[in-house]
Structures are given as structure tokens and as C-alpha cells.
Amino acid sequence: MPERTPAGLFEGILLRRGDPGYDRARADAVWNGLTPERFPEAILQAAAERDIPLALAWARAQGLRVSTRSGGHNWSGSQLRDGGLLIDLSRLRHCSVDPVSATAEVGPAVTGTDLVEALAPHDLAFPVGHCPSVAVGGFLLSGGLGWNSRVWGPACADVLEIRAVTADGRTVICSETENADLFWAARGAGPGFFAVVTGFRLGLHPHPAAITTTGLTFPLADVERVTGWAVRTARDLPSNVETALVLAASGEATATAPPGRGSPSVPPRSPRHGTRRSLLSNPWVPARSPGKPCPGSCPSRRPSPHCTPALLGRGRRRIATRPTRCGRRRATRP
């Protein structure tokens, strides 16, 4: 039964500690399964914007502090606080595109994949996060360095307007001309933002001819040579090429390409010492051809375009993804 609040009924579901579904909602609030030992008193799975002022009023009446989550990709899990109310915005996932004005209205839980899939038919693009399951909520509030950001700049620069519910329960529009101070803060405050964002209006870019990604993996023993090569190479790359050097503990092997294919022009070692894979799943390939269940550790194990070669199928833009694991993985505590 939905919980009665001081001002009416929630459209979403309010789960208190001990309720069935509470543990699942708490675990789902942190993307990688490293759920901290912190327990909100209640979790509201908001179904619509109108739930937010109600939730704030209810929290005030109960003397609870409030935290929020959109996609749950905060590394530290700070959305989980002891004794508070967690407002779970993951159902606010609406996304509509206006190709004429090249703008989109999106809910805070819209992921990179959601947005790319919505924009692809219109030949439009947005610098979504590199991990396809990162939601725009936390990503845009913290600035957002996404795909092609060396050309397009930080993603928050393409936010035209936000809708937000302030602590006193007012729903406000914020832009350069309206509530400009809140709008300024919303583009960089990150987890410190002091209102609940229920929607973003985004300015979009014409889609470049292609967006592709290549990953190369080398043994840790090669770190100095690889780093030297990467730094030298990155200096001369045009701005529409971005590089990332990731140091990671080794895990199970993922897909490889035949030695020599797709390797850098001056590899630090012969390519046979490195495996080629996509380090970050490529959100730029809409699901056109559902494939086999992911053989990796995606918890959903759903067919994914990131798990099988897929074609974008639009003439010159032919992007093949390589088999890779989903960025989200269930980890175990050491």
C-alpha cells in the first residue's frame, strides 16, 4: 500500500527499513554492488515529479535528512546515508527529442545509451558519459566529461535549462535568465547540489561522421613504456581524438583481436603482448541486432549491443563494437 503523507499520496513506492523490497532498493542504489553499510530509514521510489515535494514535506515531518540518486554511479555510494530518506529518481527516465530546435528534454535517470538511441534517428549527438549506464543526473551536475568532450566541451555546457524542486518544495525552472544562481550551481555542484533535479533541457550537436572507440590492454610490467608512448602520442592528436590511460588490476580475459590488427602505430611492444578490447562499452551503437546474452559479468545478462558485433546501418557510419563486458559489474569485497 502506498504511504499516506502530510500532503497526499505518493505515486511511487515508499519502502521503510524491513519492508519487502527495501534491501533490493538499497542494493540497487549503488552501481557496482559495493553497497556501504549505511541504511536510509526509508527509500522513496519516485514515480513522477509530483512525488518530490511530497517526499520533502514527509521527510521534514519525520525529521529525516534527504539524499538523492539518479543512476547510482557515485563511486563512494554517498547517496546511502544512515537514518535519512533516499529519493530514488531512477524511474524518471523520460526522453523526448525536438529535432527542429536540436534540443532534448530528459529525466535525470536517462542513461548515455538511452540518449544516444533517442538521438541516432535524428543524426544528433550529445557528449554522454563514456560508461553507457551512467545517468545524466549525477553526470551533468558534476560537469560531465563525455564522448568528444575535447571538441564539444563539458556536457554541462549544453544544459539549457533544468527543472528542480527546492528544499521548500517549490518546483522551479532554472536557466541563464530564470533562477540563474541555481542554474549556475547546477553545472558543477555535483553531489553538493541543494535541490532535486527532475529534468534537463539539453542543446544537441550534429552527429559527426562516426564515433568509434578502440581499447588496447598491456601487461602491468609495460606500464612505463606504455605511458611514455601514450603521452608522446596524445600530444599530437587532433582534438576530435581522445585518449585515456587506465591502470587496472587484471581480471579475467575479455575479447581480443588478432595480433597486429588495430594496434597503435608505434606500439610499446609487439601487439601480441597486448589484447585489444573496448575498455569502456561504446554507447554509440543503438540496439539494432540483439545478440546472445553477454558472456561476461553483466549482472543483467541481457542481450546487449555491447556484447556482440552490431551495425549502426546508416551508410557511411558503420560501427562495429567488439565483445566487451558491461561497465557495471558486481564486485566482491576484498
Ligand SMILES: Cc1cc2nc3c(=O)[nH]c(=O)nc-3n(C[C@H](O)[C@H](O)[C@H](O)COP(=O)(O)OP(=O)(O)OC[C@H]3O[C@@H](n4cnc5c(N)ncnc54)[C@H](O)[C@@H]3O)c2cc1C
Ligand atoms: C563506470 C563509471 C564511468 C564513468 N564515466 C564518466 C565519464 O566518462 N565522464 C564523467 O564525467 N563522469 C563519469 N563517471 C562519473 C559519474 O558521472 C558520476 O559518478 C555521476 O555522479 C554519476 O551519475 P549518476 O546519476 O549515475 O549517479 P548517482 O549516484 O545517482 O548520483 C550521484 C550524486 O549526484 C547527486 N544527484 C544525482 N541525481 C540528482 C538529481 N536528480 N538531483 C539532485 N542531485 C542529484 C546526488 O547527490 C547523488 O548522490 C563515471 C562513473 C562510473 C561509475
